Amino acid sequence: MHAELQIDNQICFRLYSAARLVTQSYTPMLNALGITYPQYLVLMVLWEKDCQPVNDIAHRLLLETNTVTPLLQRMEKQGTIKRKKGEQDKRQHIVSLTEKGKALEQKAYELIPTGMGEQMAACPLKLKDYQNLARELDSIINTLKK
Amino acid sequence: MHAELQIDNQICFRLYSAARLVTQSYTPMLNALGITYPQYLVLMVLWEKDCQPVNDIAHRLLLETNTVTPLLQRMEKQGTIKRKKGEQDKRQHIVSLTEKGKALEQKAYELIPTGMGEQMAACPLKLKDYQNLARELDSIINTLKK
DNA sequence: TAACAATATATCGCACACGATATTATTTTT
DNA sequence: AAAAATAATATCGTGTGCGATATATTGTTA
Secondary structure, three states, X not given: OOHHHOHHHOHHHHHHHHHHHHHHHHHHHHHHHOOOHHHHXXXXXXXXXXXXXXXXXXXXXXXXXXXXXXXXXXXHHHOOEEEEXXXXXXXXXXXXXXXXXXXXXXXXXXXXXXXXXXXXXOOOOOHHHXXXXXXXXXXHHHHHOX | OOHHHOHHHOHHHHHHHHHHHHHHHHHHHHHHHOOOHHHHXXXXXXXXXXXXXXXXXXXXXXOOHHHHHHXXXXXXXXXXXXXXXXXXXXXXXXXXXXXXXXXXXXXXXXXXXXXXXXXXXXXXXXXXXXXXXXXXXXXXXXXXXX
C-alpha cells in the first residue's frame, strides 16, 4: 500500500468531492429558478456583461466551446438567452440575455445567498478561512489553466 | 449588479474550476494506465481494502450507486475488477480487483506522484498551504455530506 | 489573388453525476 | 408465517465535460 495513493491523502479527491457537494447544495435554489449550475454560471457571466461571443463566455468559465455550445443551445430553448450572428465577424455568435434571463438575477439574489448561508451555517470556517481557501484555489487554478 | 452574484466572488466557482483542472492534469498519466479519474478513485479504494460491496465503495467516494454501478460495469468490461454475488447477503455485489487491477497500483505509483509534481511545480503553495487547504475542504465536505 | 493557415463555433461519441424508478433479497411487523 | 417495510443494486433519462473532428469565415502568405 503506497501512502501516496491513499484516497484520504489526496487534495484532488477533496476538491472533487467538495465541488460536487457544494454544487448539489445549490440545486434546491436553482430548481426554483428552473436552471442548472453550469447554466447559472453562464447567467452570472452575462449579468456582469451582456452580449458576449461564445468564446469569451467559455474562457471566463475555463470551459471549451464544445461544452458551452450545447449548454447555450439548451438555454436558448428554455428562453433565458438568445444568440445572433456577429456583425463584424460572421463566425461569431453573440450571446445575450432575454427578459427572462435578466429577471432571474433578482430572483437569484433573493434565493441563493440566503439558501447557501443556511446550508453552510454549521461549517466552522470563518471569513479568514474562506479568504485563505479562495487564495489557495486561485493558486491552483492559475498554475493549471492554459 | 449584485456583488454576491459575481462569479469572481464565488468559492463555488473556484471549487468547480480547480476540481476540473486538477482532474484534467491527471489525464495524461491515467491515459497511460488506460483508466479515467473516477475509475482511479475506485481502484484506490480497492487497493486500500479489496473485496467490498458496491455500497461501501459508493459511500467512500460520496457517490450514489446509480453512478457507481455503471462505473463498475465499465471497469469489469475493461478487466480491472470483477463482481460476484454476496454469499451471506445475496443482494450485495462484492467488488474485487483482478490481477490487472492489482498490477495498476505499482504503475500508478511510478507515474502519478511524479507527473503531478511536475505539473504543480510552478504553484507557489507550500506544504502548510496544502495542509490548510485540506482542512478547509474537509470542513466543507463534512458540513454538506449526508 | 489564389492557396494556406488560423479562428470561431458546431457536431459526435463516450464517460460520468444524479434524480427517479424498478428489481430482488432481507428484515420487520402484524 | 404472510404482508409490509427496508435495503442493495440496477436501469433509465437528462445534462454536463471533453477529446476528436467538421464547417464556415477571416487572416496571411507565397
